[in-house]
Amino acid sequence: MAGATPSAWALLLFLLSLSWERPTGAETQTSVLAPAQVLGFLGNITKLSCKLQPLQHEVTVTQVTWTQQKLSEASRSVAVFHPTRGPSFPEPGRWEFEAARAGEEVQDASLIIWELRAEDEANYTCQFATFPDGDRSARTRLRVLAQPQNKVETQEVPLSPLSLEPVPVARCVSTGGRPPARISWSSHLDSKAYKSQVPGPRPGTFTVSSFLTLTPSSQVDGQNVTCKVEHESFEEPMVLPVTLTVPYPPEVSISGYDDNWYLGRSEATLNCDIRSKPEPTGYNWSTTMGPLPPSAVAQDTQLLIHTVDESINTTFVCSVTNALGTGQAELTVLVRGLPREKPYPSSSSKVTIISVVVLLLLLLLLGILACIWRSRRSRRNPQRSPANGEVHYLPANQRDSSP
Secondary structure (H helix, E strand, O other), rough: OOOOOOOHHHHHHHHHHHHHHHHHHOOOOOOOOOOOOEEEOOOOEEOOOOOEOOOOOOOEEEEEEEEEEOOOOOOEEEEEEEEEEEEEEEEEEEEEEEEEOOOOOOOEEEEEOOOOOOOHOOOEEEEEEOOOOEEEEEEEEEEEEEEEEEEEEOOOOOOOOOOOOOEEEEEEEEEEEEEEOOOEEEEEOOEEEEEEEEOOOEEOOOOEEEEEEEEEOOOOOOOEEEEEEOOOOOOOEEEEEEEEOEEEEEEEEOOOOOOOOEOOOEEEEEEEEEEEEEOOOEEEEOOOEOOOOOOOOOOOOOOEEEEOOHHHHHEEEEEEEOOEEEEEEEEOOOEEEOOOOOOOOOOOHHHHHHHEEEEEEEHHHHHHHHHHHHHHHHHHHHOOOOOOOOOOOHHHHHHOOOO
C-alpha cells in the first residue's frame, strides 16, 4: 500500500464510507406502531390500529398480514393486503382495511372489525413485509367487553314453618356482562351471601346472581341493605339499595305485673305483647304446671285475674302462633300476703321537690325586696303642687298643731 496512487486511496475511502453508513441505516429502520391493548364492546365496531413509520424512500411494502392467536391455539391469518391485488379475508364481511388501497403506498394497515363477537378476543399481530428491510410487526391484545344490566329485589319468604336456618331475603342480578360482574353486599345485619353464574343472553356473556341470606326476625324487617356491582365497563361501581320485607314468627313478651299482687286483690291483668308478621292466628294462655287457675280467664291477648289467691302464685305462659311458627313468653307471679308498702320518694324525686321549694322561696324573697324598694323611693320624693309645681313647707310647730 506504500506505493498506492491517490486514485487508489480515494477508492478505498469510498468503500469504507459505504461500510460505515450501513449501521446508520440499520438504526433508522422502519418500525410498526400499534397499541398494546384495545377494548371493544360486544356487537360494536372495533378498530385495530397499525401503522408503519417512518417509511424510507428506498423501502417498499410488499404485503401486510394480520394473524390471530387465541390461548392454547395456533396462529391463523385473518386478513391480507397486497399492494397490487388488494385485500383478502378468509372470513369476508366482518373485516375491512380502513385506509389501505390497491395501487397506493401502504403505511396504514389498520383493521376494522364489524359486529364484534366474543370469539374475536385474542392476540393480533400486524406484520409488514418490506424490501429490503424484511418483516416488521407489532402485537395488540383485543379484549371484548359487554356492559351488564343490573337490578336488586327482595325475595319472598314462603309462609311455612321456619327452621333456624337463614333464608334468602334479597337478590342482586347482573345480566349479560363480559367478563362476569363482581357483586357484594353492604349490611350491618348478621347475614351471608352466595352467588351463582350462568351463561348470559348473548354468546360469551354471563349472568351473575347473588343472594343475601339471614334468619328472619322483627329486627330485620324494614332494614335497608345495598348491593354493589363492579364491572370493567363502569367508571364507578353501581350501588343499588333495597328495603327488606321479611315475615317472621311471633316475638312475645308479657306485661302488667307490678310485683304487688296480694291475696284478695281484684281485677289484675296480664297482657301478651306481640310482634308478628303476618298477623297471629292463635293465642294460648297456660302455666308451666298445666291449665290456668280457676280465677284466671283468658281473652285473646289478655289474662284477667278476678281475685288473686294462692293458685295465682305460679308461672304464666303466653303462646302465639302465625303462619311461620310459634313464639312464647313466661312470667312468674309472686303473691304477697299483704300489699307492699308504698316506696319512699327516690333521691331524684327528693331533689325535684327541694328544687321547687327553693325556687318558691326565692320568688317570695324577691317580691318582698321589690315592695321595700318601692316604699323607700316614694318617701324620698317631695310633694308637688298640682297648680304651679311649687313646693310649700310649713314650720314644724304648725304641722304639729294642725288637726
